[in-house]
Amino acid sequence: MIQAAKGGVPLESAPDRRTAAVLVRLGRVAAAVVLVLSLLDLLGWATATDWLTRIHPAWPPMAPWAALWLAGLAVAILLQSGNPPPGRIWAGRAIAMLVGAASLAVISEYATGLKLGIDEMWFGQAVRAMPSDWPGRPAVSAAMATFLLCSAVALSQVEQRALRAISLACLAVAAATPWVAVLAYLLDSMDLVDAGEAAGIAMSTALGLLLLSWATSLTRPDRNPVSWLLAQPNRGGLVRLGFLFLGFPFIVALARYTFVSLGSGTDAALAQSAAFGTAIAAGIAFRLVGREQRLLVAVAADRTLLRAAADGMLDPQVLLEAVRDPVGRVVDFRYLMVNRAACAYLKVATDDLVGHNLLQFSPGMSSSALFARYIQCLADGKPLILSDWQHYNEVLAANRRYDLSATRAGPDLLILSWTDVTERFDNARLLALSEQRYRLLAENAADVVCHIRDGRWVWVSPSIESVLDEPAEYWIGRDVREVIPPEDFAASAAKLATVVQGVAVKERMRVISARGITHWLDVHAKPFYDEDGSQDGVTATLRLADDQVAAEEATERARRLQAMADARYRRLMDNSVVPTSLNTVDGRFVLVNQAMCDFFGYDADALLHKTWHELTAPEYQERSRAAVDEMLADRREAYRTTKQYIHADGHRIWGDLQLSRINNPDGEVEHLIRQIIDITEQVESRRRLEEARIKKVEADALARGLIDNSIIATALANLDGRLVQFNQAMCDLVGYDASTLATMRWQDITSSEYLEAELDAIPAVISGEIGIYRARKKFLHADGRRVWGYLSLSVLRNADGDPQHLIAQVADITADVEMREQLEEARRLQSVADARYRRSMDNAAIGMCLITPEGRFEEVNEALCQLFGYDAETLKTKTWQELTAPNYLDADLQKVEDVREGRLESYRMLKQYIRADGRLIWGDLSVSCIRDERGRVENFVSQIADITAAVEANERNALLNQRITEELHTAAAYVESILPRGLTGEVSVSSRYLPSRELGGDCFDYLWVDDDHLMVYLIDVSGHGIEPALLAVSLQNLLRSRTFNTETLLAPEAVLTELNRHFQMDQQSEHYFTMWYGIYNRNTRSLHYANAGAPPAFAFHSGSEGLTTATELPSNSLPVGAFANTQFTTDSYSVPPGCRILIFSDGASEQILADGTHLSLNAFKSLTTRLAASPDWSIDDLVDELRHMTPAGFFEDDFSLIQLTFD
Secondary structure, three states, X not given: OOOOOOOOOOOOOHHHHHHHHHHHHHHHHHHHHHHHHHHHXXXXXXXXXXXXXXXXXXXXXXXXXXHHHHHHHHHHHHHHOOOOOHHHHHHHHHHHHHHHHHHHHHHHHHHHOOOOOOOOOOOHHHHHOOOOOXXXXXXXXXXXXXXXXXXXXXXXXXXXXXXXXXXXXXXXHHHHHHHHHHXXXXXXXXXXXXXXXXXXXXXXXXXXXXXXXXXXXXXXXOXXXXXXXXXXXXXXXXXXXXXXHHHHHHHHHHHHHHHHHOOOOHHHHHHHHHHHHHHHHHHHHHHHXXXXXXXXXXXXXXXXXXXXXXXXXXXXXXXXXXXXXXXOXXXXXXXXXXXXXXXXXXXXXXXXXXXXXXXXXXXXXXXXHHHHHXXXXXXXXXXXXXXXXXXXXXXXXXXXXXXXXXXXXXXXXXXXXXXXXHHHHHHHHHHHHHHHHHHHHHHOOOOEEEEEEOOEEEEEOHHHHHHHXXXXXXXXXXXXXXXXXXHHHHHHXXXXXXXXXXXXXXXXXXXXXXXXXXXXXXXXXXXXXXXXXXXXXXXXXXXXXXXXHHHHHHHHHHHHOHHHHHHHHHHHHHHOOOXXXXXXXXXXXXXXXXXXXXXXXXXXXXXHXXXXXXXXXXXXXXXXXXXHHHHHOOOOOEEEEEEEEEOOOOOEEEEEEEEEEEEOOOOOEEEEEEEEEEOHHHHHHHHHHHHHHHHHHHHHHHHOOOOOOOOOEEEEEOOOOEEEEEOHHHHHHHOOOHHHHOOOEHHHHEOXXXXXXXXXXXXXXXXXXXXXEEEEEEEEOOOOOEEXXXXXXXXXXXXXXXXXXXXXXXXXXXXXXXXXXXXXXXXXXXXXXXXXXXXXXXXXXXXXXXXXXXXXXXEEOHHHXXXXXXXXHHHOOOEHHHHEOHHHHHHHHHXXXXXXXXXXXXXXXXXXXXXXXXXXXXXXXXXXXXXXXXXXXXXXXXXXXXXXXXXXXXXXXXXXXHHHHHHHHHHHHHHHHOOOOOEOOOEEEEEEEEOOOOOOOEEEEEEEOOOOEEEEEEEEEOOOOHHHHHHHHHHHHHHHOOOOOHHHHOOHXXXXXXXXXXXXXXXXXXXXXXXXXXEEEOOOOEEEEEEEOOOOEEEEEEOOOOOEEEEEEOXXXXXXXXXXXXXXXXXXXXXXXXXXXXEEOHHHHOOEOOOOOEOOHHHHHHHHHHHHOOOXXXXXXXXXXXXXXXXXXXXXXXXXXXXXXXX
């Protein structure tokens, strides 16, 4: 590639560089032609072959010295052509100076009349035979032209401006002299060159000097005149004019010879040929002028378009021209063009800018770093791109921040554009301050707050330990996927990608804690922006939702029971032993069951004429009215209290009231449901028991100490749980006498299902993280029973604050828990049935219906009518069989029969229905049943959700996924196509690349570095997708291009060190790679290898007894790119005859098996050892074995295999 040297004119674009490279090659061809002609001339002198020394018998020959000069100059030009190293440059200069010295000697002979004895040095006998005063001496014009050309060649690679000018002048004069000689020969004006046998310049010498002048100018295309020509937009026309100028004498000369041969006189032929040549030249010039005119029109149009495009840009843009001092240094820039956005930003008119200098508006900029960068961009041609650059704008008289770019548009031309990002910077700084406050808040919040970048935890709040069972520092740097179940990877990755694209996401997801416990989390994730306003991963809030999920699952189970509950509501209410009523919001009774009548002592008719306030004891009425007001104001969902009521006979009764509400579709409270449990006897009993307990406590307190006499079971234990002191209440609770209990530990009396949670909590209590640990749990009684207790556990510390004992107090709540569970279950069932009785069907968003066992619609809601396109009356005349698409009828009938026979309680299926307009629609059907007392089906309850749009969307998504999959397969095929296909010989190599359904980052290669060393390596880039694949291909191209020298390639640790230096993961989108790299020396039969995080290679060898053994070539280093200072080591292995070595990526040894587990490295080693026992085994056999072991016959991860077989 031709590049601009320091001080040269850069080549602006890739086409210019390609043109320059072609010109360099043309120059080399011209020099090579001259070299060949010179050698042929010397051969002619050596062999006395006259036609090799001259072009025409009447013209003088090329002198031996002239041939040597031309040959030497041709070699000097070839050595310095293009971008040669310094050694070649100095060698070329030395040869040019030697030739110049020889030509200068000949010039001095002509100037002084002396004979230095060098004329007949070459082929003396042959040259002395020539009639000449100075046999063998070249013409003085040839010597002068040669000396000037030597000067130009010697100075062709210098960078000083003055010397480059001297070189160009020497080249011009050196080319003019032979050009005049050629014209003289062609036009038969021999007096111009004094072309006698003694002193004239030979035609062949003149042509050689012209070709060498051409070759010298092409040695450096970045120098004038070639660089000037390449920089012109009409360079094609200039080249054609040049050829016309050069070809005109040849046209005239050929025409002259033609006219002379036709009989014209010498003078007439010259006039006729001049007229003929002028006519041809005029025609060609006319045609070129037409082309140039069209080019100028096109250029004008392009400029107009460019101006319009610039004015249409939102960002300011200007075109600057460099202003140089007399020595060529850039001292200022002149505005050549500005767009409207620049004028508007600087608040200056276009005419006030164009034609004026930059420092005229911003004089202080001359000493700024930005001005120096402009000059550097103009010098080296590299685009200047600055982000968030702080600069004092003297025009606006303000400090601003800019995103700025500058690009060289031509010699001394610079295009500058900028965007004022001051406001964005200020916003980013405020955002960073906000983020800092946010982090402080997050670290003290109960919810988990985290920052994720590229799939890894960057920061998490301390509360993560309560969710994932490990502190925050444990999770930082780990992959988020460690806590996500594998089956949820795809969905989680899609959601994360959505957030990365700038969309906030609220999602519920499963995670697995460090202890293997599955939790549900409510996740709110959104993009995170740093102080510069750039996106830096994702921030998320995680809230533990186990209880909510459990509640939702319970709700779902309740939904399945809804149909049965609705059908049995009245029967359940009427037959319920719990007094139940439905009341208006002002307290009037609407429905009552017999239990409610019995509770108050009224019959149903009398009770329906009462209000709730009339039956409530006066001292409870105000509190009851306030509770109802709170429910009406939507501040309470339910209300529970214990209070007194007035019986029909006037005495007071105690009731445990549960109050809930039924809302209408607008969310307003329509009715209240009251359930009362008669607890009059319990209250009286509790009162009596409480009085007795108080008396007992008072008596015990007088007789014993705090622990011994407490009515609450109390115990003191060592930190390991050994009981050291306890009271009788504790003995009574667990049924052991004091002597037996003194030999036991706390764990011995704890039911097993609570043991793990308690053992987790005790260290937190001891450390002070938990002040008091409270829990309802079961204790093991001596008789085998399990008794309920409410535990309060704390720690006793000494004066120094060190924990000494654990103290536990346990309240026996067995009876309360059993009674509460029974009551809660009854109330829950009753409340669910009551709340959904009236409106569960009519107000449902999905289609719902009640169907007879024969299939006729008995009740339908509005959503179902809209779904099928019928009104309710028409729909009730239909059967579900009529509305079912024929393809789904048999399957649905079979499900119905299974429910009817009791094999299923409910079922769900996706099917198609026929609307009233004949169109097919998709429905998500859920069916349950209502049975009578004998278990026979009374009705079917069906729910149908319209999923037509979702099904159609899924079909479109399936087509899109298929297209993406095909494109990834194409990319994988390309990666596979550039991999090697195998080697044969004393070391035969075979390989396979097995892609997965995702594009991966595997690549490998093997080749003979030289005759004795075989290189083999395998690379596995982390991750999947385009980025890892591109990085893998880049690594393979780097190693194939021999960028590293042979010495480095033969040292495995050196190769890994160089790759680690150039490919750090923070520069490769957080991708690192594992690599196994080896060099086999055929002379010593030794394998030198280094391993960077890849699986160990296996070497298989059959012993004397025919037993095949596998030797691991171990791994000792971290992956490449993970850390900048990673050290790599080289190990060696002596290769025995017949040995086979298997190199593989981890995708091969970690395949997912049919049972869902991963294949281990040891299992993989056993498998390959078994296959290697066969002398005919191949890696295809191994691939077949692995494919049979996968559950679906395809590979979840891509992998590569390389097998080396040694003679």
